[in-house]
Amino acid sequence: MPEQLDRRARFPTDLDLSPYVRSCLRRLPKTSGLDVLDIPSGFGRHSLFLAAQDNQVVAADIDQHRLDQSLASWRTLMPRQGNLRPVLVDAEQSLPFSREAFDLVLVVHYVSDKIIEAVCPLIRAGGFLVYETFSAHGLNSRNLPIAGQTANRVSGFEVLDLRERPVRSAAGEVVTVKMLARKLATAKPPLRNAPQVS
Structure with a gap:
C-alpha cells in the first residue's frame, strides 16, 4: 500500500518556492540538466520542483519522514524526466558527497556555522550556491549571523547578490541573509613541459 501523503507534502509549483529561490533561478544560465543538492530539503518544495x-x-x-514524503510526492507525479534521490544526512556532520559533484546547491531556511564551509567544496567551478536564512521570528534570531559573516565564508566565489536585513536581538546586531554566489573557475595547473621563466 503506498504511503499516504502528509498534508504538508504536495507537488510544488514555482509559486510554492521561496520567492528568493525563484528569483535566483531566473538568473541562472540554465535550470535543467543540472546536478542539484537541496540541504536541508524538508518536504521537498525546491527538490521536487x-x-x-x-x-x-x-x-x-x-528527517526520514520528510524524505519519505518527498519521494511519495515524486512517485505520484511519475515524471518522465529528472530524478529525485532522498539522502538521510545530518547537515552538522561530515557530508557524504563528492567534491565538485553539484552544479547548484540550495541551503534554504537553515542557519549553521558549518553549512557554508561544508557545501562550498561540493560545487563545481561555474556552479551556484543559493543561501537563505530563516526570518527572525521569536528565538530564531539567536542563531542568525552578523553582517558580512556569510559572504566572507564563500572564498573562491563571486557573490552575485547579497541581501542582509538587520535584526535586533539579545545576541546583538545580527542579520537575515539572502545570497546568490557563483564558484569561480580554478586556476589551471602549468603545463609540465612549459618553459621555465627565470
Missing part, C-alpha cells in the same frame, strides 16, 4: 525541470536532485535532510 527542480527534479521535475529535468535535473538530477539530491534531497538531503535529517
Whole structure:
C-alpha cells in the first residue's frame, strides 16, 4: 500500500518556492540538466520542483519522514524526466558527497556555522550556491549571523547578490541573509613541459 501523503507534502509549483529561490533561478544560465543538492530539503518544495525541470536532485535532510514524503510526492507525479534521490544526512556532520559533484546547491531556511564551509567544496567551478536564512521570528534570531559573516565564508566565489536585513536581538546586531554566489573557475595547473621563466 503506498504511503499516504502528509498534508504538508504536495507537488510544488514555482509559486510554492521561496520567492528568493525563484528569483535566483531566473538568473541562472540554465535550470535543467543540472546536478542539484537541496540541504536541508524538508518536504521537498525546491527538490521536487527542480527534479521535475529535468535535473538530477539530491534531497538531503535529517528527517526520514520528510524524505519519505518527498519521494511519495515524486512517485505520484511519475515524471518522465529528472530524478529525485532522498539522502538521510545530518547537515552538522561530515557530508557524504563528492567534491565538485553539484552544479547548484540550495541551503534554504537553515542557519549553521558549518553549512557554508561544508557545501562550498561540493560545487563545481561555474556552479551556484543559493543561501537563505530563516526570518527572525521569536528565538530564531539567536542563531542568525552578523553582517558580512556569510559572504566572507564563500572564498573562491563571486557573490552575485547579497541581501542582509538587520535584526535586533539579545545576541546583538545580527542579520537575515539572502545570497546568490557563483564558484569561480580554478586556476589551471602549468603545463609540465612549459618553459621555465627565470
